[in-house]
Amino acid sequence: MSLPPCPQCNSEYVYQDQNNLVCPECAYEWNPADTSLEEQPITAKDANGTELTEGDKVTLIKDLKVKSSSQVLKIGTKALIRRIVEGKDHELDCRVDGAGEMMVTAKFVKKA
Ligand SMILES: [Zn+2]
Numbered sequence: 410m411s412l413p414p415c416p417q418c419n420s421e422y423v424y425q426d427q428n429n430l431v432c433p434e435c436a437y438e439w440n441p442a443d444t445s446l447e448e449q450p451i452t453a454k455d456a457n458g459t460e461l462t463e464g465d466k467v468t469l470i471k472d473l474k475v476k477s478s479s480q481v482l483k484i485g486t487k488a489l490i491r492r493i494v495e496g497k498d499h500e501l502d503c504r505v506d507g508a509g510e511m512m513v514t515a516k517f518v519k520k521a
Contacts, residue, residue, distance in 0.1 A: 412424070412425065412430060412441075413430070413441065415430075415432035415434065415435065415437055416437070416439065417432065417435050417437040417463075417492055418432065418434055418435040418437070418491065418492060420432050420433070420434040420435065422434060426438070428440055428442070429441075435492065451493045451494075451495050452493065453493050453500075453501060453515035454515060454516075455467065455515055455516070455518050455519045455520050456470050456516050456517065456518065456519050457519055457520075459519070459520045461490060461493065461501065461515060461518075461520060462490070462493070463490055463491065463492055463493055464489070464490060465489075465490045465520055465521075466487060466488070466489055466490075466520075466521040467487070467488050467489075467490060467501070467503070467513075467518040467519060467520055467521055468485055468486065468487050468488070468518065468519060468521050469482055469483070469484055469485060469486045469488065469513070469517060469518055470484060470517060470518060470519050471484050471517055472484050473513065473517060475508065475511065480508065482505060482508055486505060486506055486507070486508070487505075487506045487521060488501075488503040488504060488505040488506065488513060488518065489503060489504045490502070490503055491503060491504055491510070493515075494512070500512045500513070500514060500515070501513045501514070501515055501518065
């Protein structure tokens with residue numbers, strides 16, 4: 410029996426833990442018998458209200474300070490959404506050009 414890839418990050422290194430499948434790369438855990446998750450992908454809205462989904466390319470619409478560092482991400486910097494995390498605000502887990510992986514607030518980006 411082969412396991413499906415992780416629905417969050419498409420990792421192939423999923424393993425089974427009792428009734429759940431677990432992704433070692435993003436720590437996502439789900440029950441493969443519950444398919445409702447796949448029908449309702451988490452989305453977020455950018456500064457213009459455009460819906461963003463995982464894998465979208467975005468650009469920053471303002472300079473953003475990086476938490477716990479003196480680095481500043483400049484307006485216009487490109488980023489790729491790796492994952493959307495549902496929280497108080499929708500937060501984007503992005504791979505940012507020249508800065509690496511970090512969380513970016515959806516309202517500070519626009520779809521490229
Ligand atoms: Zn994963």
